[in-house]
Amino acid sequence: IEGYSPNFVLNIIKKYCPDTTLIYEPFAGTGTTLFAADSIGCDCVYSEINPLLRYIIETKFRILSLSQDQRINLGSKLQEISNTIINELSQYKADPNLSISYQQTFGSSKYFSDDTYTKILSVRTYIDQCAKKDKILSDLLTLALLSSLVPISFLKRQGDVRFKNEKELSRTPDFGNYFPERIRIIAHDLLNYDYQLQAH
Numbered sequence: 001i002e003g004y005s006p007n008f009v010l011n012i013i014k015k016y017c018p019d020t021t022l023i024y025e026p027f028a029g030t031g032t033t034l035f036a037a038d039s040i041g042c043d044c045v046y047s048e049i050n051p052l053l054r055y056i057i058e059t060k061f062r063i064l065s066l067s068q069d070q071r072i073n074l075g076s077k078l079q080e081i082s083n084t085i086i087n088e089l090s091q092y093k094a095d096p097n098l099s100i101s102y103q104q105t106f107g108s109s110k111y112f113s114d115d116t117y118t119k120i121l122s123v124r125t126y127i128d129q130c131a132k133k134d135k136i137l138s139d140l141l142t143l144a145l146l147s148s149l150v151p152i153s154f155l156k157r158q159g160d161v162r163f164k165n166e167k168e169l170s171r172t173p174d175f176g177n178y179f180p181e182r183i184r185i186i187a188h189d190l191l192n193y194d195y196q197l198q199a200h
Contacts, residue, residue: 013042023037023042026046028054031056035064039195059140063136064196072190074190075191076191078141081183088126089123090122092122092125092126094121095121110154123141123179140183144183152172153172
């Protein structure tokens with residue numbers, strides 16, 4: 001919600017420091033400044049306190065370091081998974097560790113329907129199995145799941161995070177449709193975005 005475009009970053013660099021060769025980004029967020037700077041051959045170092053945002057940045061770095069053929073292969077795998085994952089969830093037990101962590105963190109608070117909560121725990125098990133064979137694939141599935149959590153929950157983003165009202169709850173997307181669609185969006189980007197990371 002608070003994001004900005006790479007073009008905004010490029011305009012700032014062009015206006016205020018056109019000859020710079022190194023930028024320090026103290027609040028990296030999801031990495032927009034890092035990747036914008038890289039696109040013009042400018043080195044960028046960063047810090048980011050939020051572990052989820054660091055995870056997103058690191059995953060982006062790994063993806064953008066892949067060859068085009070590797071990305072196409074990864075995108076094709078994600079497309080296949082998006083078509084089958086919901087039907088396959090019954091084969092995967094709910095992740096007990098995630099369930100325990102959830103209960104320790106949130107106590108008796110309820111943020112998902114029982115069916116959605118069970119599917120989330122099963123997806124965690126599915127992703128952990130993927131990680132044994134393909135870490136980057138599992139990371140992308142994790143990001144697809146994380147990006148689904150608020151929309152499929154009883155919560156909404158409105159400046160902060162708060163509970164949906166009754167009308168908003170009636171429009172909550174179904175997990176079985178929403179999560180695969182998030183996977184397909186990532187697959188589409190992998191298959192169609194040809195930018196190669198310049199920094200090493």
